[in-house]
Each structure stands twice: as structure tokens, then as C-alpha cells.
Amino acid sequence: MNITDKDIKLIKTKGLTVDKVLSQIETFKNEIPFVSLRSAATLDNGILKFTEHYQSELIKLYNSRVQNLETIKFVPASGAATRMFKDLFRFLDNYDFEKESLNSYTNHEKANAIRLFLIGLEKFPFFDIVIEKVKKSYPRFRSLSEGKQLYIFVEMMLKEKGLNYGVFPKGLLPFHNYIDSIATAFEEHLYEAAGYNTNDKGDSKLHFTISREHLNAFKDEFERIKKKVEEKTNTNFSITYSFQKPETDTIAVTEDNEPFRNEDGSLLFRPGGHGALIENLDDLDGDIIYIKNIDNVVVRKYQDEVSGYKKVLAGKLIEIQDEVFRILNAIDKEKPSEAELKDIKKFLVQQLNVTLPLDFDKFADKYKLQFLRKSLDRPIRVCGMVINEGEPGGGPFWVKRENGRSVLQIIETPQIDKTNYRQDEILKSATHFNPVDLVCGVRDYKGEKFNLLEFVDPETGFITKKTMNGKVLKALELPGLWNGAMANWISVFVEVPLTTFNPVKTVNDLLKSAHQVTLFS
Numbered sequence: 231m232n233i234t235d236k237d238i239k240l241i242k243t244k245g246l247t248v249d250k251v252l253s254q255i256e257t258f259k260n261e262i263p264f265v266s267l268r269s270a271a272t273l274d275n276g277i278l279k280f281t282e283h284y285q286s287e288l289i290k291l292y293n294s295r296v297q298n299l300e301t302i303k304f305v306p307a308s309g310a311a312t313r314m315f316k317d318l319f320r321f322l323d324n325y326d327f328e329k330e331s332l333n334s335y336t337n338h339e340k341a342n343a344i345r346l347f348l349i350g351l352e353k354f355p356f357f358d359i360v361i362e363k364v365k366k367s368y369p370r371f372r373s374l375s376e377g378k379q380l381y382i383f384v385e386m387m388l389k390e391k392g393l394n395y396g397v398f399p400k401g402l403l404p405f406h407n408y409i410d411s412i413a414t415a416f417e418e419h420l421y422e423a424a425g426y427n428t429n430d431k432g433d434s435k436l437h438f439t440i441s442r443e444h445l446n447a448f449k450d451e452f453e454r455i456k457k458k459v460e461e462k463t464n465t466n467f468s469i470t471y472s473f474q475k476p477e478t479d480t481i482a483v484t485e486d487n488e489p490f491r492n493e494d495g496s497l498l499f500r501p502g503g504h505g506a507l508i509e510n511l512d513d514l515d516g517d518i519i520y521i522k523n524i525d526n527v528v529v530r531k532y533q534d535e536v537s538g539y540k541k542v543l544a545g546k547l548i549e550i551q552d553e554v555f556r557i558l559n560a561i562d563k564e565k566p567s568e569a570e571l572k573d574i575k576k577f578l579v580q581q582l583n584v585t586l587p588l589d590f591d592k593f594a595d596k597y598k599l600q601f602l603r604k605s606l607d608r609p610i611r612v613c614g615m616v617i618n619e620g621e622p623g624g625g626p627f628w629v630k631r632e633n634g635r636s637v638l639q640i641i642e643t644p645q646i647d648k649t650n651y652r653q654d655e656i657l658k659s660a661t662h663f664n665p666v667d668l669v670c671g672v673r674d675y676k677g678e679k680f681n682l683l684e685f686v687d688p689e690t691g692f693i694t695k696k697t698m699n700g701k702v703l704k705a706l707e708l709p710g711l712w713n714g715a716m717a718n719w720i721s722v723f724v725e726v727p728l729t730t731f732n733p734v735k736t737v738n739d740l741l742k743s744a745h746q747v748t749l750f751s
Contacts, residue, residue, distance in 0.1 A: 232742075237489075237497050244499060245299050251497075254706055255482055258487045262691055264647035268636045270660040271626035271723060277585055277662055278639050279616055279725045280542065289538065290547030295548055297430040299517040303423045306504055306711070307401040307438045307448075307524035308474060314403075314525075314737050315396055317343035318384050325381060332377035343738060348380060350741040355407035357394070360387045377447070399444045401524045402451055405740065408529075408747050409439030415734070416448065417455050418527035424463035425537030426544070427520060435468045437640040438524075439510050442473045471512065478506035482696075490703045498698070503707030505691070508715040508733050512682040518544055521668040521712070525734040528744045532729060539614065539726045543669040546724060547612045553577060553718070554606050555675035561599060571598070578605055584637040608718045609680045613640065613712070614667030614726035621733075624713060626663045626723050627656070640664045640712050644692050662723075665731035666712060670719075682715075690714025 233248060241251055255382045271277050280288070311318075321344050325335050336345050351357060364386050365371055370378060386392035395403060401416040419436065428434045440448055452469055461468060479499040482490040490498045501595060518707070520540065557574055560566065566574060578584040584605050587593075591602065616628055624642040631637055671679050691714065692707040709715045732744035739745065 235522070236495075240497055240499075243476075244455050244479055245475070246479070255487060255489070256520055257691070257706060258483050258693060258704055262689065262693055264650075264653070265627075265639075265641055265645045266630040267641070267653050267656040268628040268630050269645065270656055270662075271615075272661045273725065276626060277723045277725055279498070280546075285538075285542045288549065289529045289541045290545075291548055292426075292541045296518075299429075300515070301427050301435070301518045301520070301544075302432075302516040303419070303436045303522070304436045304511060304513055304514065305401075305419055305436065305522060305524050306507055307446075309400055309524070310441070311398050311400040311612055312396055314390055314400060314734065314736050315544060316736070317341070318347065318388060318737065319396065322381070322384060322388070325377065326448070327375060327377040327381050330377075332380060335377070343736065344380075346738050346741070347653070350738070351383075353739070353741055353746060355404040355412050356387065356393075356739065358407075359404065359412070360393060363392060365533065381469060399440060399447070399651075401438070401440070401442070401736070402447055405527065405734065406747055407531050408743060411645075413456045413733045414451060415524050415527050416451055417459065418530075419465075419522075419524070419596070420455070420459050420465075420467055421463060421530055422467075422533050422536060423467075423528060424459075424465040425501060425533055426540045428465055431466070432464055433466050433468065433704075435470070437470045437472065437510075437514060439472050439474065445471060445473075472510045474501055474506050475509050478502040478509060478708060480708065482703045482705050485704065486703055487643050490698075490701075493699065494652045498703070500696075500705050503692070504711045505708035505713070506681055506714045507711050508686060508708075510672075511672075511711070513558060513618060517671070517673060517677055519670045519672060520545065521666065521670060522542075523666045523733065526665065526667075526732060528732050529747050532744060535727075536730050539730050540667075540669070541605035543612045543614055543667070543724060543726070546613070546722065547610060547669045547671050550581065550612070550720070551671050554610065558603065558675040560604055561603060565595065565599070574602060578602070582606075582722065584720075585635040585637065587633075587635065606720075607674060609669040609682060609685060609716070610722070611712075611716060611719050612669045612722045612724060614663040614665060614730060615723045616665050616726060618660050618663040619728070621663055624634075624710075625660045626662055626664065627660070637717075638723065639717060640710075642692070642713055644694070644709060645690065645713070663731075664712065665726075667726060667730060668712060685716065685718040687714045687717035690717055706720060 238248060271278055289462050360383060364383055368382060380602040382484055388396035404412045405415045405418060423436055424433050448471060467605045479501045482498040482500050484490050492498050531691055575586065579586060618625060624640050627639060627641045628636045629639045646653055646657050672682060674680055686709055688709065694705050696703050696705050
């Protein structure tokens, strides 16, 4: 490939190196291998399910320890809401209200999403805001045909001449309509955090990763709601923000694996996906870090249940850390006895999902201890898993590593070779789904923060095809934040109820009960 002086200057501006860019191009050429699934993780085979009594004990453990811990809630919130409105944008592009009725359009286009949107229109939290703006611009709005009314409503909601929701960050869209106010997803995360992410002084820390251009909008929203939310929750919120780092951008290439260039001849770089946020996570300093996506919130009547399960996961993390730290401190002091070694092995296999080498018992004592230390001295994550009901996304699987051992991982569908019958059957057999509900321990047994970048598996990224200006390009996404970016963490998966998983991937998801406020809310 031909790298120009202009290219080198752009590469350096981004904080990248030419070698790094050339390495990314080689990744495109060599492609990223599919993972090799051994089996789906299921109950009693990688996924734990707790009794109510044990859940209560874990909550007690968490409540007794949290006051001495630094806890932070980490919320990836940089995504624009464009994909959430995908069906509505298609409607604006394709529907001509002058030539056909709305009923005719929805029938021949099989536009069920538009039908549902229309049926639930008045239940959306933004309905009153949009309709008020519509009526000011169209005084005779009520006399128009149903198709034209809906077209005008959607256009006013999404386009720049109206409310411009189509380019809003998802976190700042109206999500829930209460009697006295309309709440954004951002606001609901504060209410939720107050339920479990506070110390004895009532302080609660949250960190949002956002797009740089939305910083002032998020800050303005916090100032608007700060006094109300803090008074209602008796909590003092400390909010910090960060942006995806430009040095985590990846180069785009053509279908022939040559650098893709913009119309002005410059190299095209694209954001590296949510896996780039491992750098942002690594910059945080806390004993326990909660991770939850911006759109997975509920109306407040369900938040006590959500908070309870967060404490269960955090209590399990503390319980695991206590034992891991005890073992590592003991190993530092003296060599474990045969009986102690047997207990450590049992803990690794039964509690931490570590697969021992087949010949482990034949290792010399020195190498046994090296293996145990390496297996234990790493970040820990306890991940909630929900019953799989067909949601798009990743799930928990046992994956075969090059050394032949199996490891427990969260795997995304693009990482799996669905043309391979055996792999596809394992995928279809999955019983659980990853809702991105993580509680993370990022300090070691000496109290020092891990360098999280050392635990990333660089071989687990994604190559996807996109189009730009009518041309096909190939894009490289870094190993996902909860996938390859955490591949070498200690991973413990716990079943949590579906009530804790209520994402808003499409606008019509706001019609689900978890996002609807009733008279009893």
C-alpha cells in the first residue's frame, strides 16, 4: 500500500502509528478466525442460580461492606438514537401520503413496526411534546389524512427542522412519562444508582462515556434535574464523562483490503466499537464498578427489584474476592499443603470456571503454583444472565482455546461460524442471553489496580461490511468490552430475572410495561 506524508500526519494526529495501521490492514487480509464453541453455558454448567435465602445473605454481605468500598457505575452512553428510529426513517423515505393511504402502505410494505407505532402513539413519552410543536406549525393538522398526520408527526420528531430526535444521544431522549415530569434514560440511571451505588454519606459516583459533541447537553440535563433527583433520593451525585479515544479508531479498507479513502483522498478511520471503552474503564479507579447500558432502565416502580439483584451480584463478587485474595496471600507466605492444594483446585473449577490442564497433577510444585497464581491474580467480573427469548446479541458459551482447554466467555453472534452445522447447533441451544449487567472487581489482592489492557484477547474483534457514498467498505471493531476485552478475566455468570433486562433497541420498546407509567407507579 502507498502511505503518503499526508496519511502519516493524519495517523499521528489520531495518536496512532503507521505500524499499528499496517497491522490492522494485515488483520483484514488474514481475517479474524471464528471462535470454537464447545457448548452453550447453561444452569449448573457455567451459570449459577441462587436460592432466595442465599440472595439475602449476599445482599447482607454487600450492605455490610459497601461503606468501605469505592463504587462507581459505568454507563456506555455514546450511541446516537438513529438506529432506534430505523423503521421511522424508512417510513419517511418511502411513504408518499399524496399517492396512497397509510393502510395501503403498511400492507404492501408489511410495515408492522409502523402499525404498532401508530397504535401506541399516545403512550409514547414524547407524544405531547411533538404534538404541541406540530399544532403550532400546522393549525389544520386534525383535518389532514391519517397518513399525512403520521408523516408530519414523525418528521417533526426526527428531523432537524423539528425536535431532531434522530440525532439525539439515546440517553437524552424522553423515556418515561410520569405525572409531574418526563424522564430521560440518563435521569433514570441516577435514580437506579441511588438504590445500590451509594456510601454512608449518601454519595454516588457515575461515569458516562459519551460523544464529545454531546458533553454540554449531558451537563445541561444534569443541572436541570440535579436538585430534584438528589432531594427525592437523598443522594449526592458525582457525574464524570469521557469520550472514546481517537487512538482506538481503526482504519477502513476496500473489499480488496486497500485503505478506503474519503472523497478528498484522506484515509477513513472509524470508531473501534464499544471494545474501545476498555481504555475508559481502565482509567477509572474503584473497588467495584457496575456496568450497564444506557437504554436498559425501568420506570421507578421496578427499581427496587433491579437494585436488589445488583446487590446480589456485588455480594457474590465480594465473596469471590475474599477467597481469591485469601489464597493469594497464603501462597505468598508459604507453599500450600496437599490438602490446601486440593481445596484451591476445587475452588478454581467449581467456583471460577477454570479448566485445569489434564496433566496438572504431574506439574512440578513450582509450576503448579505459577498456574494457580496466574489463574487467580486477574480482574473479576460477575455477570447477570437472563433467559434467552430471542433478543439479538451475545450469550454465555464454553469456548475452546488453542491449548485445548475450555474457557467461559460472552460471545457475540458474528464471532460464530453459522455455516458450520455443529457450531450453529450449539448457538441455537443457548438457554441464556447477555443483558450487559456486570459487576467488576479491578483491584488485585494487594489493593493495586490492574492494567485492564493486559487482559484483552486481541484475536476476538469483528470485521463487518458497511457502505459509504455508495461504496462498500470493511470495518474493524475491537474486541467487545464484555467480550474479547474481558476474555482473560475471572468470569462468573449468574441467572437474574428478565425484569432486570429492559433495553430500548427500537422506539416501540418504549411501549413495553417496564417503560410505561401507570396510575400506581
